[in-house]
Amino acid sequence: MTFIDTNNGSLRFESQAQVVNPPRIETWFWIRESASVTPTAAAFHKAFAQLGHLAELAAARSKQRQGSYSDEWITPEAVYRELEAFFGPWDLDPCVPSDCGQWPWLLGPKTVYALPDSDGLASDPWPGRTIFLNPPYSQVELWMARAMLELARGGRRFLVALLPASVDRGWFEVLGRVATSIAASRGRIRFIDPAQGRTAPRAGSLLLCFHGPDLGLAIDPNETKEGALS
Numbered sequence: 001m002t003f004i005d006t007n008n009g010s011l012r013f014e015s016q017a018q019v020v021n022p023p024r025i026e027t028w029f030w031i032r033e034s035a036s037v038t039p040t041a042a043a044f045h046k047a048f049a050q051l052g053h054l055a056e057l058a059a060a061r062s063k064q065r066q067g068s069y070s071d072e073w074i075t076p077e078a079v080y081r082e083l084e085a086f087f088g089p090w091d092l093d094p095c096v097p098s099d100c101g102q103w104p105w106l107l108g109p110k111t112v113y114a115l116p117d118s119d120g121l122a123s124d125p126w127p128g129r130t131i132f133l134n135p136p137y138s139q140v141e142l143w144m145a146r147a148m149l150e151l152a153r154g155g156r157r158f159l160v161a162l163l164p165a166s167v168d169r170g171w172f173e174v175l176g177r178v179a180t181s182i183a184a185s186r187g188r189i190r191f192i193d194p195a196q197g198r199t200a201p202r203a204g205s206l207l208l209c210f211h212g213p214d215l216g217l218a219i220d221p222n223e224t225k226e227g228a229l230s
């Protein structure tokens with residue numbers, strides 16, 4: 001995938017594959033289709049610091065809270081495949097369930113991390129360039145801080161985060177400054193709850209897309225999809 005410079009100076013997503021097969025991204029509508037520039041490494045460092053602070057506050061709050069909460073919510077296959085076809089293929093998903101084989105579509109990325117064998121937060125650096133991140137929602141600030149650090153480091157990364165549509169949260173304000181594109185779900189995604197063996201519509205969802213500072217705004221329409229990020 002790449003950005004194509006249109007005649008009027010705006011930028012939009014395009015890939016060779018998409019020219020041949022226009023993408024189906026029915027689940028989502030764009031709120032911000034594309035920013036005009038990729039953020040600087042300094043902007044990602046700033047977001048990292050701000051999210052780190054928010055993560056500390058969130059951790060302190062969650063210590064005070066009682067009750068059980070599960071972070072095991074699986075992206076349904078149709079939604080996952082749609083994102084994979086539009087943005088992927090993925091090099092990395094840094095947080096998947098340990099019994100991932102039950103949901104084979106989650107094994108699409110070249111690398112996946114699952115506790116207890118591999119810890120996506122502790123793994124440093126994250127391998128690959130195209131990253132899908134649907135983090136534990138009890139720790140959005142922490143995981144997105146980690147993601148910001150990876151983006152700041154360079155390596156021509158492209159990251160898509162699937163997050164709850166909690167636009168009143170501090171993390172949304174921080175991420176909104178550095179996301180190149182933002183989309184919202186049409187209706188609620190029925191994530192799979194393995195513990196209860198059911199699907200459940202949670203809140204609405206957001207997709208936040210981030211281009212690393214050294215990715216640039218490639219404008220060669222002859223690039224192949226694989227070459228678009230090279």
Ligand SMILES: C[S@@+](CC[C@H](N)C(=O)[O-])C[C@H]1O[C@@H](n2cnc3c(N)ncnc32)[C@H](O)[C@@H]1O
Nearest residue numbers: 073074075095096097113115119120134135136
């Ligand atoms: C919201 S679920 C998303 C799972 C999958 N990425 C998807 O989209 O269906 C978050 C996942 O992160 C896993 N997880 C939590 N902490 C982790 C860690 N430190 N390293 C790797 N995975 C972790 C949880 O087990 C859970 O499966």
